[in-house]
Amino acid sequence: MNKNLTVPFNDLHKNYVSLKSDIDLAIQEVINKSQFINGPQLQKFEKKFAQFCQIKYAAGCANGTAALHLALLACRIKPGDEVITTPMSFIATTEAITYVGAGIKFVDIDPKTYTLDVNKIEQAITKKTKAIIPVHLYGQSADMNPILEIAKANGLAVIEDAAQAHGALYKEHPVGSIGDVGCFSFYPGKNLGAFGDAGAVVTNSKEKSDFMRLLANHGRKDKYDHVIEGYNYRLDSIHAAVLGVKLKYLPHWIKKRQEIARQYSEALSALPIITPKIVDGNNHVFHLYVIMTKKRNELKEFLAGKGVQALVHYPTPIHLLKAYRHLEHKTGDFPVAERLGEQALSLPIYPEMSEPQIQKVIDCITLFFKQ
Numbered sequence: 001m002n003k004n005l006t007v008p009f010n011d012l013h014k015n016y017v018s019l020k021s022d023i024d025l026a027i028q029e030v031i032n033k034s035q036f037i038n039g040p041q042l043q044k045f046e047k048k049f050a051q052f053c054q055i056k057y058a059a060g061c062a063n064g065t066a067a068l069h070l071a072l073l074a075c076r077i078k079p080g081d082e083v084i085t086t087p088m089s090f091i092a093t094t095e096a097i098t099y100v101g102a103g104i105k106f107v108d109i110d111p112k113t114y115t116l117d118v119n120k121i122e123q124a125i126t127k128k129t130k131a132i133i134p135v136h137l138y139g140q141s142a143d144m145n146p147i148l149e150i151a152k153a154n155g156l157a158v159i160e161d162a163a164q165a166h167g168a169l170y171k172e173h174p175v176g177s178i179g180d181v182g183c184f185s186f187y188p189g190k191n192l193g194a195f196g197d198a199g200a201v202v203t204n205s206k207e208k209s210d211f212m213r214l215l216a217n218h219g220r221k222d223k224y225d226h227v228i229e230g231y232n233y234r235l236d237s238i239h240a241a242v243l244g245v246k247l248k249y250l251p252h253w254i255k256k257r258q259e260i261a262r263q264y265s266e267a268l269s270a271l272p273i274i275t276p277k278i279v280d281g282n283n284h285v286f287h288l289y290v291i292m293t294k295k296r297n298e299l300k301e302f303l304a305g306k307g308v309q310a311l312v313h314y315p316t317p318i319h320l321l322k323a324y325r326h327l328e329h330k331t332g333d334f335p336v337a338e339r340l341g342e343q344a345l346s347l348p349i350y351p352e353m354s355e356p357q358i359q360k361v362i363d364c365i366t367l368f369f370k371q
């Protein structure tokens with residue numbers, strides 16, 4: 001094993017260097033025009049991203065959290081309504097529910113895919129329930145057909161949190177294009193990342209798309225013609241330009257991630273850990289490669305000592321975060337999510353990882369379980 005080789009969790013600089021001339025040119029073009037807001041790069045990216053998602057409309061916005069907020073507003077979720085979602089996600093998913101004044105209703109996750117357990121949704125529905133937000137966690141789609149059926153039978157909107165799953169497929173359909181609105185984050189570390197905060201909402205509804213655009217740009221139809229109060233939730237031209245360049249490479253990067261995941265799963269399958277399960281019909285894009293082990297904390301520390309950076313997504317399920325103490329949830333309420341919080345470990349995975357780096361991660365984990 002190469003002692004001096006380090007393996008960071010991600011390497012955004014290496015990613016930049018691999019595209020430097022394209023990116024530099026695209027940014028320079030924005031500066032040359034100096035149309036930093038609503039520049040032509042934005043429309044161009046939106047069109048390409050809609051194509052990528054196989055959907056009619058895509059609108060750029062400030063970040064993934066704003067995307068979720070816009071989607072909930074477009075689905076007319078109001079104070080007093082309830083929205084069903086998973087306790088195993090990033091806090092943005094539930095923050096957006098609170099932004100519109102709705103109540104958060106958690107449903108535990110499926111132990112195999114870590115996405116919403118579709119067998120537990122119906123029992124969580126009340127008269128107040130108005131929407132479901134499945135999260136395509138780690139890069140694998142939630143089980144959308146049963147979710148759509150339940151939504152239809154109960155008159156609920158479906159908002160996909162696809163922040164970790166750009167390009168993932170559910171039975172041939174790109175995530176984000178399946179529910180009423182799909183929400184994406186282009187936070188730098190996501191599979192498609194900008195050079196700062198950025199996001200997008202996608203939908204096949206012209207009405208919803210127009211409304212979300214209006215909301216994201218101060219409710220303005222024209223320069224000072226504000227027809228409603230909105231937000232400043234725009235996507236900057238520089239980010240749109242960077243994203244336009246990177247989107248071309250995304251399918252290739254996804255293949256690289258899947259190849260690394262395949263190598264990990266093959267090499268680690270004999271060890272006493274749980275490796276990611278891919279459901280038939282799902283194309284998992286491996287934003288994160290998450291294993292489960294009871295020795296999670298010890299393994300994380302062991303790897304750090306060898307120069308391998310592993311992280312935890314997420315150590316505390318949302319229902320047990322201090323921010324939600326007012327909801328009065330307790331340990332045991334959502335045991336599958338809680339077990340994942342205790343045992344999950346995300347291994348380094350990014351397209352620019354070298355063979356020796358991949359091998360080092362495998363060797364270190366193997367060594368840990370041998371001693």
Ligand SMILES: *Cc1c(COP(=O)(O)O)cnc(C)c1O
Nearest residue numbers: 063064065090092163164185187
């Ligand atoms: C990253 C992320 C978000 C939030 O995106 P931001 O762009 O950081 O606001 C929302 N949901 C999930 C599941 C995420 O991973």
